[in-house]
Amino acid sequence: AQTVTQSQPEMSVQEAETVTLSCTYDTSESDYYLFWYKQPPSRQMILVIRQEAYKQQNATENRFSVNFQKAAKSFSLKISDSQLGDAAMYFCAYRSVLLTGTASKLTFGTGTRLQVTL
Amino acid sequence: DVKVTQSSRYLVKRTGEKVFLECVQDMDHENMFWYRQDPGLGLRLIYFSYDVKMKEKGDIPEGYSVSREKKERFSLILESASTNQTSMYLCASSLPQEQSHEQYFGPGTRLTVT
Numbered sequence: 001a002q003t004v005t006q007s008q009p010e011m012s013v014q015e016a017e018t019v020t021l022s023c024t025y026d027t028s029e030s031d032y033y034l035f036w037y038k039q040p041p042s043r044q045m046i047l048v049i050r051q052e053a054y055k056q057q058n059a060t061e062n063r064f065s066v067n068f069q070k071a072a073k074s075f076s077l078k079i080s081d082s083q084l085g086d087a088a089m090y091f092c093a094y095r096s097v098l099l100t101g102t103a104s105k106l107t108f109g110t111g112t113r114l115q116v117t118l
Numbered sequence: 119d120v121k122v123t124q125s126s127r128y129l130v131k132r133t134g135e136k137v138f139l140e141c142v143q144d145m146d147h148e149n150m151f152w153y154r155q156d157p158g159l160g161l162r163l164i165y166f167s168y169d170v171k172m173k174e175k176g177d178i179p180e181g182y183s184v185s186r187e188k189k190e191r192f193s194l195i196l197e198s199a200s201t202n203q204t205s206m207y208l209c210a211s212s213l214p215q216e217q218s219h220e221q222y223f224g225p226g227t228r229l230t231v232t
Contacts, residue, residue: 004160035220045208045223091160104149104168104212105176106221108160 002027002094006109013082014117020067021077021112023092033095034068034075035106040088048090051075079114087116121145122224124209130230137196139227141209148214150192151221154178155206167192168214199231
């Protein structure tokens with residue numbers, strides 16, 4: 001079974017600064033998807049960024065980028081030019097590429113609460 | 119825009135009551151999921167459905183059942199609510215596995231069982 005670990009329960013960053021959230025995972029599969037989801041106080045889970053394991057290039061979405069290290073099974077999220085609206089719980093998640101049943105589920109880490117200060 | 123709605127944002131029930139949590143999606147997605155979110159545990163899958171009347175147990179199905187009579191609606195049922203089922207419940211939907219690069223989530227139902 002796959003596991004996802006987020007070792008930072010809470011992080012804080014000043015507005016306009018850069019912060020990196022850590023995520024490691026364990027799997028025996030060679031191909032899979034990795035995601036970062038954001039959950040603001042409104043509780044609506046929003047996809048931030050997605051990485052396909054077979055792609056060596058790190059995914060980027062505007063101010064959000066990842067550092068995907070497949071051999072180390074590490075998938076960190078970097079937020080540049082942090083904004084007050086970035087304050088939220090961030091979840092790292094794993095999904096298998098297998099097409100059977102609950103293999104399509106997301107396996108989540110425990111989350112990192114990001115605080116953005118002025 | 120994909121929209122996943124859940125029938126209640128907050129719900130308070132008594133121990134032993136039968137509880138229905140409803141989820142509706144408007145994007146004709148085949149897959150629907152019920153997750154439970156608890157502090158320090160992240161989200162855990164309760165049940166999954168890949169078609170009408172088709173379901174599979176997730177990681178923590180004990181004490182729950184589900185119903186999917188129509189493609190757009192997926193219900194989570196607590197047959198006899200207990201205090202340890204006090205939690206946040208999130209519904210999600212996605213396209214079939216071969217296309218499902220993303221799951222779309224509802225706003226969650228915070229259930230308190232007293």
